[in-house]
Amino acid sequence: MSRKPLMAGNWKMNNNIAEAVVLAQEISNQYEKDWPDKVDVVLCPPFVDIKPVRTVLEFDKTNYFVGAQDVFWEEKGAYTGEISVPMLKDCGCTFCIVGHSERRGLFGETNEEVNKKIKALLAGGIQPIVCVGESLSVRDEGTTDEFVCAQVRAAFAGLSAQEVKEAVVAYEPIWAIGTGRTATPEQAEEVCAAIRATLAEMFGEDTAEGMRILYGGSMNVGNVAGLIEQPNIDGGLVGGASLNAASFTALIEACM
Numbered sequence: 001m002s003r004k005p006l007m008a009g010n011w012k013m014n015n016n017i018a019e020a021v022v023l024a025q026e027i028s029n030q031y032e033k034d035w036p037d038k039v040d041v042v043l044c045p046p047f048v049d050i051k052p053v054r055t056v057l058e059f060d061k062t063n064y065f066v067g068a069q070d071v072f073w074e075e076k077g078a079y080t081g082e083i084s085v086p087m088l089k090d091c092g093c094t095f096c097i098v099g100h101s102e103r104r105g106l107f108g109e110t111n112e113e114v115n116k117k118i119k120a121l122l123a124g125g126i127q128p129i130v131c132v133g134e135s136l137s138v139r140d141e142g143t144t145d146e147f148v149c150a151q152v153r154a155a156f157a158g159l160s161a162q163e164v165k166e167a168v169v170a171y172e173p174i175w176a177i178g179t180g181r182t183a184t185p186e187q188a189e190e191v192c193a194a195i196r197a198t199l200a201e202m203f204g205e206d207t208a209e210g211m212r213i214l215y216g217g218s219m220n221v222g223n224v225a226g227l228i229e230q231p232n233i234d235g236g237l238v239g240g241a242s243l244n245a246a247s248f249t250a251l252i253e254a255c256m
């Protein structure tokens with residue numbers, strides 16, 4: 001089955017509103033209108049920038065998606081500081097990153113919380129981009145595939161094939177994030193193939209074949225081609241290189 005590539009920019013905690021509007025405008029300026037037929041593109045700015053970024057894209061009729069970097073699973077109520085699925089939809093989000101290693105590592109997010117967030121997003125019609133990935137010590141122990149596939153099982157526990165088919169998985173080895181040290185295409189492909197095999201065990205071959213699996217971790221203009229030509233890698237989740245319009249556009253073009 002051929003899967004449409006997806007290139008997602010994770011801006012992390014970068015860009016105030018003015019800066020976000022400038023970057024979105026620069027990215028939009030390079031857009032060609034036949035690109036959305038070949039690749040899905042998602043910009044994931046900080047919460048406060050989502051609406052302004054969406055407005056730039058809408059004004060330009062740039063057919064890119066906007067996503068969030070996190071969400072809370074309850075719809076509304078006394079959850080100080082949190083943002084719900086309906087709120088994200090109201091801002092025009094169609095994607096949301098979940099379980100990023102920075103959230104797991106710095107903010108103590110657990111597999112159970114990741115699972116609740118994914119369920120809330122899928123129920124609300126937002127496509128989760130579910131991040132999984134091992135630390136350097138897990139890789140050195142030689143247990144990467146087991147570790148990552150256990151994260152995948154926990155993330156999608158209790159969901160049906162029908163429900164998960166809109167979800168995207170991002171394999172992001174922690175030792176490659178923001179370090180300039182990328183996994184080799186062979187290393188990334190091995191884990192992405194194991195992730196797809198796990199999805200097939202859980203939800204059947206057809207569903208697993210239709211789901212997109214991204215690579216993330218120091219993806220850049222120099223290494224993108226070798227990564228996305230792998231049979232089980234369907235695009236990228238990009239941090240640093242998504243903060244510059246020229247480099248992000250080059251990554252988009254590499255998917256076509």
Ligand code: PGA
Nearest residue numbers: 177178217218238239240
């Ligand atoms: P990086 O970040 O491309 O800067 O390594 C990727 C990510 O954390 O999603």
